[in-house]
Amino acid sequence: MRRKLAPYLLVMPGGLWLAIFFVIPMIAMVSVSMETGSLETGFQQTFSVHHYLDMINTYHPQLLRSLKYGLCTTVITILLAYPMAYWIAFRGGRHKSTYLFLILLPFFVTFVIRTISWQFLLADDGIVLGHLKDWHLVSKNFHVLATPYAVIGGLVYNFLPFMVLPIYVALERIDKVLLEASADLYANKAATFRKVVLPLSLPGVFAGVILTFVPAAADYVNAQILGGSGQVMIGNVIETLYISNSQYPQASALSSILLAALLLGIFVYARVLGTRDVLDANAG
């Protein structure tokens, strides 16, 4: 009897904490999104869905932009991270953990400061563009800040380690005997990569995509610091509605829409890739 109770007693404090402060808040968010009213008149629960329609009507450009930026960020991070993870896993030798440590270095600096550092580096007359302009290598009104490139660049920078690590772990796990077997069966290097290495590393890519796409699409710090009025993302809208305007129902509706869109994206992506890989990635 005591044995059977043990796991429940162990899990209870943390499980309750997660139930009250993670699961219930999601329900609370949907509940608030169906309320009507304002900060002055007070909010009443009316089970109305009209905020959802209003929000989609008003803010679908920002929502689509966020998904687009998230997608661009994810594709670029895969292209940047894969060769690096591959090289460290297969050629890193004794210094594998040192390379991983160096890749994780940015995490020791506050996310906001990292992004402000890029704002500083990319400033119109800053240490990079200022010199390029002095040397007449770029035109006087060339700028990077307040363009989609700056925002996507910032997102790629901030989330790249989340892509490198899972891909590295998946590659590192591959039994090197498989590569030899493939070579013994007369597969050349390209064929071995395509038929052996790539399929086995896909769970890592899958984990990396989730860890990158979701926070990138929902981010508003990079758009706020590196972007301009043309790069407003859905997170910026939610932040303004919730914190500056106190339009809680509208903001909750928008936040729910974003969550639903991302969940749907992950679900479709998981179905396309096959459920087994999802579970593998989850277990790993």
Add this chain to the structure above:
Amino acid sequence: MRGALSNGLLGRLYTWLVIAWLSLPILVMIVFGFNDTKGKFNFVWQGWTLRWYRDLFAIPDLTTALRNSLTIALIVTLAAAVMGTMIGYAMGKYSFRGRGVLNLILFANVAAPEIAMGTGLLSLFLTLGIPRGYWTVVIAHIMFDIVYVAITVQARMSAYDRSLEEAAHDLGAGAFTTFRLVTLPVLLPGVIAGSLLAFALSIDDFIITEFNAGTMQTFPLWVYGSSRVGTPPQVNVMGTLVFAFGVVLVLANTYWLRRTRKQAQAVAALPI
């Protein structure tokens, strides 16, 4: 060219290039903490100074914000380490009804966007009429940190041999003694790694914190606010110190792990 490729020289060059790119903003942060800037903006290099290290605490609001961040991270790490370790240990050792649901919640917590967790929690506090401030941020950080400790400890449990506990039990050790002398030493590297991660995530968190802090300021919140009007060099210095502290802590932990592993290998090699 082919020779360079097969030697992995190109791969090495590429890897170091990306690492350099990743380090560039860090370098900027550190160097401009020594900039002898005169005006309000810390944009142009004006010579070396240690002034900002001396006047580190000259901005009272910034100092309060940093102190809030540090104390919150400390409280959160302790709470999350205890509750997260319990979950990770139970998930690694037992199979029980509800384990699948718990696993799903852990996965959802990692996968969910921060902004949804932040607005959700704020919705709950608004509905219940709880004022936002220091303790609501503590609650929020514990919520996401429990998960990271649990996952780290659970991963460590897969390397855990359950027959060790049975052996201890057969040798007459009670449940508590077994846990203290057998289980905990095996789990400890996982608990420490999870706690370091929890501390780092708490001190760095911006999005969930912004939604649940009310008027209370943490270090990232203050810096974000200042980015519109120009960040003072003290921010660079504090960022540098936090960075150095984190790096030293992780290196010390790695060194300690290597030493204990070597000792274990030495013991295992003894001809008994």
